[in-house]
Amino acid sequence: MEATQPKTPMVSISGVNKHFGDLHALKDIDLTVEDGEVVVLIGPSGSGKSTLCRTINRLETVDSGDITVAGKPLPAEGRALANLRADVGMVFQHFNLFAHLTVLQNITLGPIKVRRTPKAKADARARQLLERVGLSEKADAFPSQLSGGQQQRVAIARGLAMDPKLMMFDEPTSALDPEMINEVLDVMQDLAREGMTMVVVTHEMGFARRAANRVVFMAEGQIVETATPDEFFDNPQTERAQDFLAKVMTH
Amino acid sequence: MFDNFDLMVAALGRGAWTTVWVTLSSYTIALVIGTILVIMHVSPALPARWAANAYTQLFRNIPLLAVLFIMYFGLPKVGIVADNWVWALLGLGMYTGAFVGETLRSGINSIPLGQAEAARSVGLTFGQSLGTVILPQAVRAVIPPLGSLLIALVKNSALVLAIGVAELTAQSRRLIEDNESRFDLWGVVIGVTVSYLLIAFILSYLVRLIERRTAFVR
Ligand SMILES: Nc1ncnc2c1ncn2[C@@H]1O[C@H](COP(=O)(O)OP(=O)(O)OP(=O)(O)O)[C@@H](O)[C@H]1O
Ligand SMILES: [Mg+2]
Numbered sequence: 001m002e003a004t005q006p007k008t009p010m011v012s013i014s015g016v017n018k019h020f021g022d023l024h025a026l027k028d029i030d031l032t033v034e035d036g037e038v039v040v041l042i043g044p045s046g047s048g049k050s051t052l053c054r055t056i057n058r059l060e061t062v063d064s065g066d067i068t069v070a071g072k073p074l075p076a077e078g079r080a081l082a083n084l085r086a087d088v089g090m091v092f093q094h095f096n097l098f099a100h101l102t103v104l105q106n107i108t109l110g111p112i113k114v115r116r117t118p119k120a121k122a123d124a125r126a127r128q129l130l131e132r133v134g135l136s137e138k139a140d141a142f143p144s145q146l147s148g149g150q151q152q153r154v155a156i157a158r159g160l161a162m163d164p165k166l167m168m169f170d171e172p173t174s175a176l177d178p179e180m181i182n183e184v185l186d187v188m189q190d191l192a193r194e195g196m197t198m199v200v201v202t203h204e205m206g207f208a209r210r211a212a213n214r215v216v217f218m219a220e221g222q223i224v225e226t227a228t229p230d231e232f233f234d235n236p237q238t239e240r241a242q243d244f245l246a247k248v249m250t251h
Numbered sequence: 252m253f254d255n256f257d258l259m260v261a262a263l264g265r266g267a268w269t270t271v272w273v274t275l276s277s278y279t280i281a282l283v284i285g286t287i288l289v290i291m292h293v294s295p296a297l298p299a300r301w302a303a304n305a306y307t308q309l310f311r312n313i314p315l316l317a318v319l320f321i322m323y324f325g326l327p328k329v330g331i332v333a334d335n336w337v338w339a340l341l342g343l344g345m346y347t348g349a350f351v352g353e354t355l356r357s358g359i360n361s362i363p364l365g366q367a368e369a370a371r372s373v374g375l376t377f378g379q380s381l382g383t384v385i386l387p388q389a390v391r392a393v394i395p396p397l398g399s400l401l402i403a404l405v406k407n408s409a410l411v412l413a414i415g416v417a418e419l420t421a422q423s424r425r426l427i428e429d430n431e432s433r434f435d436l437w438g439v440v441i442g443v444t445v446s447y448l449l450i451a452f453i454l455s456y457l458v459r460l461i462e463r464r465t466a467f468v469r
Contacts, residue, residue, distance in 0.1 A: 057372060059368055059371065059372065077295075078376070079376060082371070082374045082375065082376045082379075083374060084374075085371060085372055085373070085374045086373065086374025087374075088372070089372075090368075090369075090372035092365060092368070092369065094365055096363075096365035096366060096368060096369035097369070098366065098369065098370070098384055099366065099388060100384075100387050100388045100391065109373065109375075109383060109384075110373035110374055110375070113375060113379055113383060114373065114374040114375060114379075155369075158373070162373065162374065
């Protein structure tokens with residue numbers, strides 16, 4: 001690639017609209033996420049953050065507009081879509097670990113079934129990842145035997161095991177007891193530091209300030225403001241953002 | 252004790268054996284049909300869902316005896332000929348399959364949506380999500396109701412006597428209606444009752460074994 005050529009963004013969203021019945025959930029969304037960038041989506045409840053996140057791996061379809069991941073348009077369905085999803089890690093608010101599988105099996109399922117990694121190799125990698133998220137001794141436990149914070153760290157390891165190009169987090173700490181929030185945020189912050197491309201929906205303003213390259217503020221299905229964390233938190237431009245920050249910062 | 256006890260036990264034993272293999276064979280057919288139905292039910296293809304629905308409605312709303320009669324007396328008229336035990340297995344299997352399908356479907360519906368979303372996010376295809384994440388959990392949830400269907404099938408299998416299969420109830424009827432009245436009525440009644448109870452107990456025990464073997468911590 002020539003030095004003058006612009007780099008392909010990791011995610012490019014342009015002109016995306018999405019309705020749920022009469023509700024216009026996403027309105028003309030344009031957003032690019034560069035390789036290695038950490039983008040934090042914030043905004044009031046119901047503003048469309050989750051929906052936007054979920055359109056990127058097509059857990060939600062869109063009515064109009066284009067989405068590309070690593071330069072390729074999202075496949076509509078089938079094997080091609082599955083392959084794209086394999087490259088995009090997703091961490092959910094409620095963890096969604098596979099309840100019938102052990103922690104280790106949760107992490108190796110994707111590599112073995114999708115990447116066709118030999119089991120021994122997948123196991124070894126999974127143990128490495130577990131060590132990284134501080135859960136080496138939990139390999140053979142079932143999800144229900146773990147705390148919320150532990151489950152979420154396993155979910156992150158499960159995403160990382162696919163060597164994703166991009167990791168998405170949809171309110172990864174919202175379902176956690178306060179004392180467990182930091183153990184998850186610490187893992188995420190390490191990831192960000194190591195250069196993982198991340199899209200994070202969160203209400204953790206401290207994390208946004210420390211880890212984000214860019215903050216995207218949404219309200220009523222629209223992107224209202226995009227800025228660096230310092231600009232956004234210290235000097236929000238729009239009234240909506242000022243109101244929102246005034247409300248969340250007092251808590 | 253009872254008259255011609257050994258003869259009676261031999262006849263009931265043959266009947267019980269027939270009941271057991273008719274039950275287990277038709278249950279196997281029902282499991283296959285039910286699995287196909289549930290895959291069609293959850294598939295994204297509308298015609299598949301429609302067909303599965305039609306099948307289920309049909310077999311849930313026709314009496315089993317009518318199913319057996321249509322197969323045994325009706326199908327030969329259109330040139331489809333087979334032994335009566337074939338119709339017995341197919342009739343019981345296809346009928347019970349509709350119920351197995353519905354049971355599996357409620358099992359799938361009991362699995363939180365997040366499990367399927369996580370499976371898809373990891374990159375599993377529709378079939379892989381179903382096979383490795385959804386069905387294994389659904390099956391565990393439905394082992395007890397599937398066990399009830401099995402026991403119900405033991406009892407339903409008595410109906411195949413109507414198309415001449417000599418299962419347990421048919422045998423007891425033969426003994427009671429024996430030309431030379433060689434058998435004691437109460438002996439046959441007790442014999443057939445004990446046989447059915449034994450079959451049910453053994454099958455229930457096996458179901459519980461399977462349930463325990465497949466249990467996981469929730
Ligand atoms: N499957 C759905 N069917 C109908 N409406 C939906 C669906 N999913 C989301 N919505 C609606 O779309 C809007 C945007 O929802 P979304 O979940 O994206 O908001 P959010 O910003 O993530 O909010 P929160 O902070 O509460 O998670 C909301 O009004 C929501 O009720
Ligand atoms: Mg949300």
